[in-house]
Amino acid sequence: xxxxxxxxxxxxxxxxxxxxxxxxxxxxxxxxxxxxxxxxxxxxxxxxxxxxxxxxxxxxxxxxxxxxxxxxxxxxxxxxxxxxxxxxxxxxxxxxxxxxxxxxxxxxxxxxxxxxxxxxxxxxxxxxxxxxxxxxxxxxxxxxxxxxxxxxxxxxxxxxxxxxxxxxxxxxxxxxxxxxxxxxxxxxxxxxxxxxxxxxxxxxxxxxxxxxxxxxxx
Amino acid sequence: xxxxxxxxxxxxxxxxxxxxxxxxxxxxxxxxxxxxxxxxxxxxxxxxxxxxxxxxxxxxxxxxxxxxxxxxxxxxxxxxxxxxxxxxxxxxxxxxxxxxxxxxxxxxxxxxxxxxxxxxxxxxxxxxxxxxxxxxxxxxxxxxxxxxxxxxxxxxxxxxxxxxxxxxxxxxxxxxxxxxxxxxxxxxxxxxxxxxxxxxxxxxxxxxxxxxxxxxxxxxxxxxxxxxxxxxxxxxxxxxxxxxxxxxxxxxxxxxxxxxxxxxxxxxxxxxxxxxxxxxxxxxxxxxxxxxxxxxxxxxxxxxxxxxxxxxxxxxxxxxxxxxxxxxxxxxxxxxxxxxxxxxxxxxxxxxxxxxxxxxxxxxxxxxxxxxxxxxxxxxxxxxxxxxxxxxxxxxxxxxxxxxxxxxxxxxxxxxxxxxxxxxxxxxxxxxxxxxxxxxxxxxxxxxx
Numbered sequence: 001x002x003x004x005x006x007x008x009x010x011x012x013x014x015x016x017x018x019x020x021x022x023x024x025x026x027x028x029x030x031x032x033x034x035x036x037x038x039x040x041x042x043x044x045x046x047x048x049x050x051x052x053x054x055x056x057x058x059x060x061x062x063x064x065x066x067x068x069x070x071x072x073x074x075x076x077x078x079x080x081x082x083x084x085x086x087x088x089x090x091x092x093x094x095x096x097x098x099x100x101x102x103x104x105x106x107x108x109x110x111x112x113x114x115x116x117x118x119x120x121x122x123x124x125x126x127x128x129x130x131x132x133x134x135x136x137x138x139x140x141x142x143x144x145x146x147x148x149x150x151x152x153x154x155x156x157x158x159x160x161x162x163x164x165x166x167x168x169x170x171x172x173x174x175x176x177x178x179x180x181x182x183x184x185x186x187x188x189x190x191x192x193x194x195x196x197x198x199x200x201x202x203x204x205x206x207x208x209x210x211x212x213x214x215x216x217x218x
Numbered sequence: 219x220x221x222x223x224x225x226x227x228x229x230x231x232x233x234x235x236x237x238x239x240x241x242x243x244x245x246x247x248x249x250x251x252x253x254x255x256x257x258x259x260x261x262x263x264x265x266x267x268x269x270x271x272x273x274x275x276x277x278x279x280x281x282x283x284x285x286x287x288x289x290x291x292x293x294x295x296x297x298x299x300x301x302x303x304x305x306x307x308x309x310x311x312x313x314x315x316x317x318x319x320x321x322x323x324x325x326x327x328x329x330x331x332x333x334x335x336x337x338x339x340x341x342x343x344x345x346x347x348x349x350x351x352x353x354x355x356x357x358x359x360x361x362x363x364x365x366x367x368x369x370x371x372x373x374x375x376x377x378x379x380x381x382x383x384x385x386x387x388x389x390x391x392x393x394x395x396x397x398x399x400x401x402x403x404x405x406x407x408x409x410x411x412x413x414x415x416x417x418x419x420x421x422x423x424x425x426x427x428x429x430x431x432x433x434x435x436x437x438x439x440x441x442x443x444x445x446x447x448x449x450x451x452x453x454x455x456x457x458x459x460x461x462x463x464x465x466x467x468x469x470x471x472x473x474x475x476x477x478x479x480x481x482x483x484x485x486x487x488x489x490x491x492x493x494x495x496x497x498x499x500x501x502x503x504x505x506x507x508x509x510x511x512x513x514x515x516x517x518x519x520x521x522x523x524x525x526x527x528x529x530x531x532x533x534x535x536x537x538x539x540x541x542x543x544x545x546x547x548x549x550x551x552x553x554x555x556x557x558x559x560x561x562x563x564x565x566x567x568x569x570x571x572x573x574x575x576x577x578x579x580x581x582x583x584x585x586x587x588x589x590x591x592x593x594x595x596x597x598x599x600x601x602x603x604x605x606x607x608x609x610x611x612x613x614x615x616x617x618x619x620x621x622x623x624x625x626x627x628x629x630x631x632x633x634x635x636x637x638x639x640x641x642x643x644x645x646x647x648x649x650x651x652x653x654x655x656x657x658x659x660x661x662x663x664x665x666x667x
Contacts, residue, residue, distance in 0.1 A: 097660030107656045116643065117622075127649060128656040129576070129606055130622055145580065145604060180340065181667035216649045 012075040014154055016168040017046035020203045022054065029163045030205050032056075032082040040110035042092065042101060042211040043203040045153060045166050049186050049195035050175060051092040051101050052153050052166070053135070054205055055110055057122065060085040061136040069172035070095055070148030077138025077149075077171070081157040081164070089153035089166065090139045093174055094126040096146040098181050102189075106212040110135065117218050118142060124150065127218035138171065148172065166203060266365035268344065273298035274370040274593050277360055279350055279529075281305035281334055283314065283575045284564025285375035286665040287582025288589070290341040296590035299371075301343035303334070304362060308347055310334055311407035314575035315658040317439060319410060320417050321446040321453075321613035324655070330407070337666040353533045355557055371589055374535070374545070375564040375582075376527035378405060378435050378573065381542070384523025385428070386498035386507070395501040402521040403443075404435050416517050417447050422457040423516030426506060428496060431465035432542055434524040435565055436574035438621075441469055441476045442609040443519070448487035449613035459487055461513065463494040463506065471572075472609060475619035475644030479611035496520075524573070526566035535560075537568050544568035549627075549634070550600045552585050558592060561585065569634050571625060572605040575661055580604040602626065602637060608654035616651030619644050 022030045022043060035041065037058035045052045063079025080088045092108055093100045099107045108126040115123050117130050123142065124133040131144035139150035151173045156165040179186070179195060186195035208215055276292055276299045278285045289303045311330035318324045338345035352361035353372075360367045380402060382393040401409035417425075425447060429440040444460045451458040469476045469490075480488045498507045499520065506513045506520070526544040530536055535554055537546035545562035546555050549569050554560045563585050565573040571581070581603035591598045605623040610616060624637035643650065 094660075097664050099656055099660060105652055107653055117641075127653040128660045145606075177667070181663045214652065216652050218643075218649050218653065 012069040012071065012073040012170060012172045014168045014170040015173060017166075018198060018200045019156070019165050019167045020045065020199055020201055022164040022166065022205050023202045024205060027202065027204075029161070031162045032087050032157060032164050033162050035082075035087060037086075038112055040208045041205045042208050043166075043205040045199050045203045046169060047175065047195065048197040048199060049182075049190060050178065051211070052089055053092045053110060053124070053150075054087070054089045054164075055135055056082070057086045057088060057136055058112075059136075061088055065138040065140065067138045067140055067149050067171060070146075070174070071172050073172065075171055077140075077152055078154065080136075081155045083159075083162070087155065087157070087164065088135050089155050090124070090133075090135065091151040091153060091169060091173065093150070093178055094128065094131055094146065095141075095148050095150055095174060096126065096129055096131045096144070098174060098178055099126050099128040100178070101208075101212045101215075103212065105214040105216060106208075107216050109215045109217055110208070111217055115218065117144075125218055127216045130218070264365045266346065266348070266362060266367045268302060268346065268367065271300040271368075271370075273300045275300045275302065275368065276371045276373065276589060277302045277304060277367055277369040278373045278375065279304045279360070280375035280377060280527075280564070281307070281310065281337070281345075282375060282377055282564060282578070283312075283661065283665065284377075284578040284582050285373065286337055287579050288373050288375065288563060288586050289343050290337070290665070291583050291586035292589045293342050295586050296593055297342075299590070299593065302346050302367060303338060303343055304346050304348050304350065304360070304367070305334060306347070306349040309407075311410070312575075312658075312662070313404060313407075313410075313435070314661070315654075316403070316407075316410045317443045317446050318610055318654070320414050320443065321450050321610075323446075323610065323613055323616060328658075329410070332662055332666045340667055350529060353560075355554075355560060358559060369559070371559055371561070371593070373561045373563060373585070373589070374530065374533070374566065375562070375578075376529045376566055378524045378526065378565045379528045380405070381523035381525040384430065384432070385496040385520070387522065392499065392501055396499060396520055396522070399501065400518045400520040403519050404439065404521065404524075413519050416519070417450055420451070420456055420458050420517060424459055424461055424514070426461045426463055426513060426515040426518040426520070428506070428518070428521045429462060429464040429466060429470070430521050430523050431495065432523055433570055433573060434521065436607065437471040437572055438476070438607060438609040440464075440521060441472075442611065444488055445476075445479055445484065445609075445611045446613060448484040451487050452484065453614055458516075459489060460484075461515070462488060462490045463496065463508070463513065464490065464492045465495045467493050471607075472619050472621055472642060472644055474642075475609070475611065475646060478644070479619075479646060483612055524565075526568075530562065530566050535562065540568045542568075551588055561589070569625075571603055571634070572607065572623070574605055574607050576606045576657075577603045579661055579664060600627075606657070608650060608657050610651060610654050611646050612651070615648050616654070617646040617648055618650035618654045619646050620650055620653070 035056040037056040041054040061080035065077040113121040131146035132142040133139040348362035348364035403409040623640040626637040
């Protein structure tokens with residue numbers, strides 16, 4: 001497959017964004033050990049309009065996966081964080097043709113137990129064109145048309161407080177393509193020019209069910 | 219052309235013999251000078267008004283799924299390409315997903331709110347609104363009604379045309395009536411408008427949807443359309459029935475899923491007749507004839523056979539072994555046999571792939587890489603196109619079935635067939651219903667953004 005990177009695409013090494021604390025709807029810090037593993041959580045990062053998955057895989061996800069991004073560059077995934085090294089985060093924008101969760105519905109979902117197209121659980125699937133990613137291995141592509149993994153969100157874990165921070169994105173990003181593809185839609189949804197506003201200080205984490213009314217599984 | 223009625227001596231010498239030969243004169247009359255000057259524009263030596271090529275010029279003919287994909291991805295793969303898209307339509311409206319409009323699951327904007335200009339601007343190529351009139355492969359020139367374009371590489375992605383002779387209609391009068399009154403609805407957007415109007419204005423009775431033999435665009439589409447029409451009748455309590463007259467011995471793809479929909483959702487609305495090869499149509503009496511039966515319809519969408527677009531034949535590029543007048547190209551590299559500067563892609567290809575958007579889109583990405591490699595004196599390994607194809611079988615609620623197929627070349631049989639990783643998802647559900655819409659939006663994003 002050919003990468004659908006725009007000319008200004010970010011390289012695969014870490015692109016630092018604001019260091020933000022992951023908090024709940026009331027603004028209280030999320031405790032990593034309190035994250036359930038039966039569903040994904042969503043938070044907007046690094047931009048006000050770009051959703052990211054926060055997933056507790058329920059088992060350690062070691063680092064050391066060498067991945068090739070959509071732009072052909074190699075990078076290393078850093079593994080899960082938390083007491084159990086089981087918490088991971090990825091941009092929830094499909095690396096194939098940019099499907100992403102909206103208020104109304106999401107075609108890209110985390111399937112902890114089972115997926116028809118993957119023949120197993122513990123996968124992120126995008127039902128628009130049947131791309132399957134493995135969140136335990138840096139969201140590498142297991143099958144389907146995606147040219148590369150989902151971009152990884154760099155997480156920082158504070159052992160003392162059991163709290164989580166997002167600090168950047170690595171593995172190549174598709175944000176420029178995303179803004180281009182959805183310009184009118186994002187303007188209608190958020191207001192002109194708001195889509196590119198950066199998230200600072202805090203990012204609100206909600207259960208996936210609260211983020212998207214319908215979560216399509218396949 | 220300037221419209222100066224005075225033909226100068228220099229102009230006169232610029233006139234080629236061919237142009238002179240095209241002058242349509244009344245018997246024995248000699249044309250006045252202004253007529254001769256006007257006729258020059260049909261001739262050669264008039265260059266299209268295009269910027270000077272800044273690298274190897276890649277001309278793509280046809281801004282459908284195949285052409286738009288290749289224009290974008292060839293430029294990405296090899297930025298030195300100077301890409302010009304030549305398209306005769308002045309407005310895009312997609313053939314894929316058009317069935318969904320008949321049941322009001324989408325509106326016309328869903329299909330047509332996509333601009334050729336945006337695709338060109340976003341992806342750094344030139345959109346040139348013109349109709350091809352000739353091809354000089356020796357001189358690498360494409361003639362259009364807007365002047366000649368010199369090319370280094372030419373991609374022809376003109377899609378399909380209908381072949382009415384395959385349903386026993388060989389006189390131009392009947393064919394023209396059929397094209398106008400009972401269009402098939404798999405080429406021009408204006409057919410979609412007509413068909414939707416037929417369905418929404420249906421007073422009751424029998425609506426016939428025919429299914430051709432051979433490799434037509436696209437295998438599940440006529441059955442999906444039958445479901446959409448039936449669901450509209452059902453929802454609006456129209457006393458109508460859809461008769462699906464199928465040339466084939468059974469539903470050609472996703473048979474289990476379609477049969478289940480016909481039986482479970484549309485028992486009173488769809489009748490399915492396999493092995494019904496059409497032998498003729500009496501347009502005036504509204505009768506379709508098969509070998510053993512005649513069917514009188516109240517309205518219909520009559521899908522004749524499918525062939526490679528006529529321009530392939532006009533340009534002398536038809537594969538002599540193709541019974542559908544498809545292009546004579548290398549099955550792996552897509553170039554015309556003996557000419558590595560001219561390529562034919564999309565639904566005019568002779569390979570037995572599904573004639574569908576996902577196929578053209580994935581194939582286009584591969585062909586873009588082939589072109590980029592050739593321009594740099596390299597070659598690449600063959601990649602199979604992918605046919606991921608959703609069919610909406612219920613409109614209320616939206617439920618779909620799908621197939622996800624690849625292709626493999628069998629060296630013994632010297633033929634392409636489905637690859638072993640092909641999967642069918644024939645249990646209709648709402649997840650696939652939603653996926654059907656997002657699938658289309660994804661392709662639009664890929665072509666235009």
